[in-house]
Amino acid sequence: MKIEGTETLHAPRDRVWALLDDPQALASCTPGMQELRPTGPDEFEAVLSIGIAAVRGTYKGKLRITERTPPERYAVQVEGSSGAGFVRAVGVLELEDQGAQTGVRWSGEVQVGGALTLGSRMIPGIARMLAGQFFQCLDRKLQEGSA
Amino acid sequence: MKPPVFDYQDPASVEEALELLARHGAAAKVLAGGQSLMPLLNLRLARPEVVVDINRIDALDYLTEESGWLRVGARVRQRRLEREAEVRRMVPLLTEAVRFVGHPQIRNRGTVCGSLAHADPAAELPAVAVAVGARLVARSRSGVREIPAEEFFTGPLTTALRPDELLAEARFPCTGPDWGWAFLEVSNRHGDYALCAVAAGVRAGDGRIQDARLAYAGAGPVPVRLREAEAALVEHSDLEEGIRAASAEARRVLQPDGDLHASSEFRRHLAAVLTARTVRLAWTRARTRSGGAHA
Ligand SMILES: Cc1cc2nc3c(=O)[nH]c(=O)nc-3n(C[C@H](O)[C@H](O)[C@H](O)COP(=O)(O)OP(=O)(O)OC[C@H]3O[C@@H](n4cnc5c(N)ncnc54)[C@H](O)[C@@H]3O)c2cc1C
Numbered sequence: 001m002k003i004e005g006t007e008t009l010h011a012p013r014d015r016v017w018a019l020l021d022d023p024q025a026l027a028s029c030t031p032g033m034q035e036l037r038p039t040g041p042d043e044f045e046a047v048l049s050i051g052i053a054a055v056r057g058t059y060k061g062k063l064r065i066t067e068r069t070p071p072e073r074y075a076v077q078v079e080g081s082s083g084a085g086f087v088r089a090v091g092v093l094e095l096e097d098q099g100a101q102t103g104v105r106w107s108g109e110v111q112v113g114g115a116l117t118l119g120s121r122m123i124p125g126i127a128r129m130l131a132g133q134f135f136q137c138l139d140r141k142l143q144e145g146s147a
Numbered sequence: 148m149k150p151p152v153f154d155y156q157d158p159a160s161v162e163e164a165l166e167l168l169a170r171h172g173a174a175a176k177v178l179a180g181g182q183s184l185m186p187l188l189n190l191r192l193a194r195p196e197v198v199v200d201i202n203r204i205d206a207l208d209y210l211t212e213e214s215g216w217l218r219v220g221a222r223v224r225q226r227r228l229e230r231e232a233e234v235r236r237m238v239p240l241l242t243e244a245v246r247f248v249g250h251p252q253i254r255n256r257g258t259v260c261g262s263l264a265h266a267d268p269a270a271e272l273p274a275v276a277v278a279v280g281a282r283l284v285a286r287s288r289s290g291v292r293e294i295p296a297e298e299f300f301t302g303p304l305t306t307a308l309r310p311d312e313l314l315a316e317a318r319f320p321c322t323g324p325d326w327g328w329a330f331l332e333v334s335n336r337h338g339d340y341a342l343c344a345v346a347a348g349v350r351a352g353d354g355r356i357q358d359a360r361l362a363y364a365g366a367g368p369v370p371v372r373l374r375e376a377e378a379a380l381v382e383h384s385d386l387e388e389g390i391r392a393a394s395a396e397a398r399r400v401l402q403p404d405g406d407l408h409a410s411s412e413f414r415r416h417l418a419a420v421l422t423a424r425t426v427r428l429a430w431t432r433a434r435t436r437s438g439g440a441h442a
Contacts, residue, residue: 001406051173052304055192084192115190121340122303124404125268125368129302 003124004107007135011142013097017071029137031130052126057082071095085114150188157200164199164313169288171197173310179261182253212237217319225254237321240279240346243330244271250338260314268303269340269365277370278346278362284316300369326350327433329425333417341365342409343417347425351433356380366403366418373400390426394419
């Protein structure tokens with residue numbers, strides 16, 4: 001399942017990049033992220049607890065930064081599993097310099113397996129909702145940082 | 148599969164239920180009809196520590212009219228909407244839509260409020276709530292608040308309810324006299340969730356549409372009302388022209404995700420086609436009603 005979207009962050013591109021390049025800042029904005037431990041260069045072990053209404057799960061997984069082209073492009077790969085199934089996702093962020101603000105074009109490819117496939121028709125909508133929360137949080141951090 | 152271990156509570160009063168929800172917060176889950184929660188538990192997609200069964204709370208089992216509103220308590224089964232003639236008179240759109248919800252066995256157990264709280268983006272009753280402007284009554288130990296349907300659904304399976312809140316009641320405004328309503332959907336098999344569903348209401352007067360409601364399910368992350376499409380119906384004095392404009396608007400604005408069952412383009416096509424069909428049907432009913440006949 002492919003999903004994509006655009007967002008505007010209210011800070012210049014170099015500041016957005018600096019934030020994205022800081023795994024802990026990234027982790028603190030990722031909905032449900034409970035733990036992010038580096039295991040190697042650009043590799044992390046993550047514990048994610050995602051609750052969408054009744055559907056709740058704690059996912060243990062790996063996060064890998066697969067591409068980093070400052071200050072323009074950033075790609076991550078995530079793999080996680082829980083008792084209920086597995087999730088695999090690749091995400092790409094592209095940053096566009098717009099002066100005082102930055103345009104973000106993002107896209108993701110999500111695969112689910114196990115019992116989670118039953119909810120597959122809702123995955124794009126849920127992914128988009130979580131992405132929205134992620135960017136809102138980044139934007140808040142950027143604005144706090146400039147204040 | 149079997150559910151994970153959880154603590155089971157079946158309070159006999161609303162106060163006790165609210166107390167449990169206040170104490171356990173996000174670790175607790177309300178059990179109403181169980182038609183969505185039990186499968187999720189069995190698949191271990193849901194892992195609440197405490198299940199708060201509200202089936203013993205008789206005080207939540209009411210379906211009454213009060214000052215122009217139909218009030219539906221949290222223990223009212225979906226089946227009652229089709230059985231009681233009064234519901235058709237007060238909120239005909241509920242009667243029209245509920246027969247598309249699963250199968251009779253499911254509606255015998257599944258509750259109206261449970262379907263709203265579960266907030267499946269393809270579910271029928273949430274779309275009805277948005278179309279008619281229902282209000283959802285959330286109760287917690289700290290008080291009561293009424294949430295307009297359009298603010299209640301915030302994402303797939305996600306609502307404005309806080310973990311300590313019980314959806315105690317849904318309130319549906321009774322239809323006005325010159326209104327006609329229709330609900331249609333397309334699904335792979337009867338009883339499946341809709342690939343796309345449309346709820347339409349029109350008020351007839353002077354031989355044309357004076358006011359309109361259009362809401363969609365299965366066409367995005369939450370059920371939506373399309374005010375632009377409603378406006379198109381009111382602006383055109385010619386019914387078919389209005390329908391064409393409204394359908395085009397639905398196709399333009401809605402951005403459903405594609406999945407295994409239907410592509411995004413096919414869903415938009417369904418939205419446009421169903422817009423036309425429901426509006427024609429609602430119009431016929433509005434005219435019969437304003438002529439005094441039962442719609
Ligand atoms: C085979 C099958 C087919 C189905 N097809 C359809 C369909 O076509 N269309 C459709 O709309 N539905 C369909 N359903 C779902 C059915 O309508 C459910 O009954 C409904 O979605 C949930 O209602 P419930 O009372 O069973 O809630 P439950 O399963 O008990 O609960 C569902 C969720 O809502 C929460 N909840 C329930 N009541 C409250 C409350 N009062 N306050 C706060 N939270 C609450 C629960 O904690 C849980 O998270 C189908 C179900 C099955 C098994």
